[in-house]
Amino acid sequence: MSHEADLQTLIASVRLCRQILQAKALDRFRGEEMLPGIQVKQDREIAAYVRKIAEALYHPVGTCKMGNDPMAVVNSQLQVHGIRGLRVVDASIMPKITSGNTNAPTIAIAEKIASLLVSKSS
Numbered sequence: 639m640s641h642e643a644d645l646q647t648l649i650a651s652v653r654l655c656r657q658i659l660q661a662k663a664l665d666r667f668r669g670e671e672m673l674p675g676i677q678v679k680q681d682r683e684i685a686a687y688v689r690k691i692a693e694a695l696y697h698p699v700g701t702c703k704m705g706n707d708p709m710a711v712v713n714s715q716l717q718v719h720g721i722r723g724l725r726v727v728d729a730s731i732m733p734k735i736t737s738g739n740t741n742a743p744t745i746a747i748a749e750k751i752a753s754l755l756v757s758k759s760s
């Protein structure tokens with residue numbers, strides 16, 4: 639939460655969730671708001687709640703991103719730029735985080751490179 643924009647986005651997301659849950663279609667399902675609770679209304683109060691409860695959710699990617707720009711570490715065959723005989727094959731090569739969870743895409747990355755290596759060696 640050291641970037642104000644992150645905090646503002648999360649404050650807006652709390653407000654958006656509340657707005658969605660006020661939809662008429664949810665009238666018969668909606669109970670009382672448990673978290674943060676209806677008494678939490680001001681931005682600064684929502685910010686305090688967000689700071690207390692937010693976490694990173696265990697999906698770090700992109701520290702060895704694939705690409706050809708100056709920040710890229712590996713090429714499209716996951717070979718490290720400038721070093722022969724070294725590949726990186728894991729979640730770190732994702733140029734951007736996927737919109738869903740990262741385990742299946744990581745397995746897909748590994749399967750793809752495994753078949754590439756098998757076909758090269760046969």
Ligand SMILES: Cc1cc2nc3c(=O)[nH]c(=O)nc-3n(C[C@H](O)[C@H](O)[C@H](O)COP(=O)(O)OP(=O)(O)OC[C@H]3O[C@@H](n4cnc5c(N)ncnc54)[C@H](O)[C@@H]3O)c2cc1C
Nearest residue numbers: 695696697698727728729730738739740741742743744745
């Ligand atoms: C708590 C938690 C919950 C998650 N839940 C989900 C989920 O529900 N769904 C989902 O899709 N994704 C989930 N993820 C994310 C998913 O687990 C990762 O995206 C995925 O495992 C990344 O695979 P990886 O091969 O890049 O890294 P890792 O799975 O972290 O593999 C890295 C491997 O390298 C080994 N290693 C590290 N250093 C060395 C070294 N120096 N020498 C030798 N070996 C080394 C480690 O022991 C490890 O086995 C979760 C992650 C966490 C932490």
